[in-house]
Amino acid sequence: MKKAILILLVIAMIIPMGLTGCTNHRGGQLIIGNTTELAGDFGEAQWQNNAADADIRExxxxxxxxxxxxxxxxxYNDKVxxxxxxxxxxxxxxxxVKLVEDLKWNDGTPITAKDYVAxxxxxxxxxxxxxxxxGTYGMSFVGWQEYSASREKDADGNYIGEEEPTRVFSGVRLLGKYEFSVTVSTDYLPYYFEITYVDITPIPRALWLPADVDLSDEGEGAHFNDKFTFEHCSETIENARYANENRLSCGPYTLQSFDKTALEAVLVINDNYKGDYTGQKPNIEKLVxxxxxxxxxxxxxxxxxVDFLVQLSEGDEIKEAxxxxxxxxFxxxxxxxxxxxxxxxxxDFGPTQFVNVRKAIAHLFxxxxxxxxxxGGFGTxxxxPYGFAMWMYKEKEDQLNTTLDTYAFSMDEATKLLEEDGWTLNAEGGAYESGIRYKKVTAEEAGTYKHNVTLADGTILMxxxxxxASTEGNPVSDLLSVMLANSDNVKNAGMQIKQQIMTFTELLNWMYRDSSQGEAYGVPTYGMYNLATxxxxxxxxxxxxxxxxxxxAAGYNTNYIFxxxxxxxxxxxxxxxxxxxxESYAQYWFDFIVHWNELLPEIPLYSNIYHDVYNDKLQNWDVDGFWDLSYGLLYAWVEE
Known part of the structure; x- marks a missing residue:
């Protein structure tokens, strides 16, 4: 028999300080400034996840x-x-999931179970x-592998066989106009954050799919109709990803416009939004x-x-603010x-495929x-891969401090690591004395790295x-250029770090190897990036x-470490x-951090104390490292 368990809805009996909003403060405008540029990719974070775009999506x-x-x-949110x-x-x-029946899109049309299942x-x-x-959104659900399986291709890259637009997703059921279910595979149980399996927001089918694409369920699982084909749907989907003029949505705000040249988005209150889990609705009429x-x-x-600067990090900027x-x-x-x-x-390519090179770079500054x-005193x-706000960090801080390698600055240690790893040759294959170090590599290690040298006898030197890859107007990039890339330490170690400055959007294209934005991005090119997570x-x-x-290939493991x-x-x-x-979660977290630190797929630079600085017309601003911009804006208001 199935054991049915009713999950009790958690209802906040006491609204925390700051989550007031009973008084009507509606009105006004707030201009928000962020140093991270908007890319305009509002497509549910299924391609990339630029932090600024994520703010808009939230x-x-x-x-x-x-x-x-x-x-x-x-x-669980009983308002939904x-x-x-x-x-x-x-x-x-x-x-x-049995939906309440008064949810609406910002155009006033009803939201139903089909919008979640779609x-x-x-x-x-x-x-x-x-x-x-x-393509992994429902990966945890029974039947995902069968439903998501791509058609095979021949040697020329052409698809073999026909599309199956009505393919059934057995673990996803459309049970009624306002009811659906998902069944989690045993491969994904237990799961520490199990409640998030139903952290699913709806999509407006009128935006994402042609009008003649529908879905149904005859008892074996939900599926689209025979109009769900690449040729028929791909243009609509691509347009939906970047749609920005009065975008159809259901959150507290409507995206009214996005100027890609000015990198500016305008949002206005969605009057059809019924509120968050406490019933709170937005107050600030217009956000820029x-x-x-x-x-x-x-x-x-x-x-x-601007009225508001988000998450200042750099010390001098904070002090000036x-x-x-x-x-x-203010x-x-x-x-x-x-x-x-x-x-x-x-x-997975070039010098950074070798752990000793990664460690040597860490020791070189x-x-x-x-x-x-x-x-500037506001971080260390x-x-x-952790931040100061995490409870796991606070609980394990002493153990981390005595266990993790700090990769202290040491030219001697950097040189030792490189020599142990075989970076002991010059460009002709002789013993290294000065200039750029070289290493004899296999054809597999060499790959297609553009700087490789092949000697007359077939020996490949890397x-x-x-x-x-770094971003323009970025003080972290500027500081790394001085303290690391162009330093005497790197030069004297026999290394060269070649900086290429680009927009943040372009950096993400290279990092994700996103060939959908251009074939060149799919080719491994940059071994090193600087950014924040x-x-x-x-x-x-x-x-x-x-x-x-x-x-x-789908975009996971952007470190390409295996x-x-x-x-x-x-x-x-x-x-x-x-x-x-x-307790068990924290121990696994600690063990993961320790091994990550040994492999060093990234060099952590800092975690810090964020500062939001704003015109004092902004009232009731209450945020932290978890309750971020989108939550804070819902409860804040402005006094003009």
Whole structure:
């Protein structure tokens, strides 16, 4: 028999301080400045996940049956649905979602179960994978492998066989106009963040699919009709990904427009939004979200060209902004970061495929001095993929401090690592004395790296030249250029780090090897990037270090590091732990961090104290490393 368990909805009996909003404060405008540029990719993060685009998506999407509380806990949202859970005889689990019947899109049309099921089907489909998206949205559900399987190709790259537009997704059921269910495979149970299996938001089918594409369920699983083909749907899907004029959506705000030249988005209140898990609706009538530069953003704040600067990180910028606050008319909020700044390596080609090279680079500059210089006293160096806001870090801090390799600055250690790894030759294959080091490599190690040298006898030599992609107007890039890339330390170590400056959007294209944005991006080119990462409250690294070539091709494991132990630890951290077992989760997290630190697929640079600085017309601004911009804006208001 199936054991049916009603999941009790968690209802906040006491609204935390800051989550007030009972008084009507509606009105006004807020101009938000961010140094991360908008790319305009609003397609559900199924292709890339630029942090600025993510802010917009969080503001315009909504109505998940799962909500994040102010205490950073996941709960079921009874304003959206009632959720029940069944444990089946075969060990799978079925979550049944019964929607409330008053949810609407911003154009006033009703939201139904089809809109939720369509999202799972679309973003798990072979069509979406053929368009360069991940296609893994429903990966945890029974029947995903069969549903998502792509057609085979012949030697010339042509598809073999016909499309199957009506293919059934057996683990996803459309049960009624306002009811659907998903069944989780035993391969994905237990799962520490199990509640998030139904953290599913709807998509507007009128935006994403042609009008004649429908879906149904005759008892074996949900499926589209025979109009769901690549030829018929791909143009509509591509347009939906970038749609920006009064975009059809259901969150607290509507994306009214996006100016790709000015990198500016305008959002207005969605009057059909019924509120979050507490019933809170937005107050600020109009949001303008724009790109700012480090050089001018404080002046823009001072002169009213922007009202709000998001997540200031660099020490001098923070100090200048706080001086503005001291003069009156402005305020600030500070909070620990749930993330870190980093150098990211791609570890499957060129010199950075070798762990000793990655470690040598870490030893070639003083990361403590870097963090002190950049953060200006508002942050410090970290030694793994974590941020100061994490409870796991706070709990394991002492163990981390005594266990992790800090990769202290040492020319001797860097040289030793390189020599042990075989970087002992010159360009002619003789003993290295000065200049660029070379290493004898196999044809497999050589790959197609453009700097390789082949001697007359067929010996392949790889020079110690690292191609680095960095972004324009980025103070971290500027500091790395001085303290690392162009330093005497790197030169004297026999290494060259070649910097290429580009937009952040272009950097992400190279990092994701996103050939959907141009064939050139699919070719491994840069071994080193600098950027920053913010983590979701559900810290889940599973598949980020996968060895599965299909998942790598889908955009997972952008480090391209293939280590069985790292992959297993990242999976066990969440899939070997029952929900609520914080002790086991924290231990797996610690073991993962330790092994990651040994392999060093990235060099952590800093975690810091974020500062939001704003015109004091902004009221009730209450955020932290988990309850971020999109949540804060919902409860804030402006007094003009």
């Amino acid at each position: 503001l315009i999407n909504g109505y998940s049956p799962v909500a994040l509380t102010r205490q950073a806990e996941y709960v 649905a009632t959720v029940t859970q069944e444990t089946n005889e075969d060990g799978t689990k079925t979550f049944t 999202k799972i089907l679309l973003f798990s489909s072979p069509i979406i994978k053929d368009m360069g998206a991940r 979200y724009k790109k700012v530069t480090s050089e001018t953003m404080i002046d823009e704040l001072k002169t009213g060209q 706080l001086a503005l606050v001291d003069n009156g008319g 305020d600030f909020t500070k909070y620990e970061r749930n993330g870190y700044g980093k150098i990211q390596f791609q570890c 003083d990361r403590n001095a870097f963090a002190d210089t950049f953060c 160096v970290v030694h793994g 020079p110690l030249i690292v191609e680095w 913010g983590f979701y409250p559900a810290y889940d690294q599973s598949y980020n270090f996968t060895l599965d070539p299909d998942l790598v 280590d069985e132990k790292l992959d297993q630890l990242s999976m066990d951290m969440v899939y070997a732990v029952e929900p609520g077992d914080k």
